[in-house]
Amino acid sequence: MSDSHIILLQILDTKPVGDLNVATKVSVQLQLTAPDLKGRDRVVKRSEKDSLYAAIDVASVWLERALSAR
Template structure:
């Protein structure tokens, strides 16, 4: 049963998905990464992300939503976007 409740992880950090948004990292940490699928195309009957927005966000509750954005970029493909977000998150959490 515990295997079913354990969520997805990437490089030891949790991944949560809601529609076209993917959150990477723990909400208990100082920063998280938000990935938004902007465009996708069908490949063998499955939608594959072709354009993804990446944002490094601060978890500071005292900041407004626009002020929480530390870095942002747009990448081609989900893997590239997640890899960039992972590097940003590691660097932000190391500070």
């Protein structure tokens, strides 16, 4: 990977809404891509959001800021 940071989204909990399962708890992590770091040392920021859309909003801001800081 040529970028310095990535975003990891994990769906932690869902609830059924009609025929679909909707995310109700999503973990967001901003991580470094340096291969020499251990998994937990790569995490720069982390948060939990109550919807996938809120998680994507936060993730996009974090990633944009991290990549523009180069």
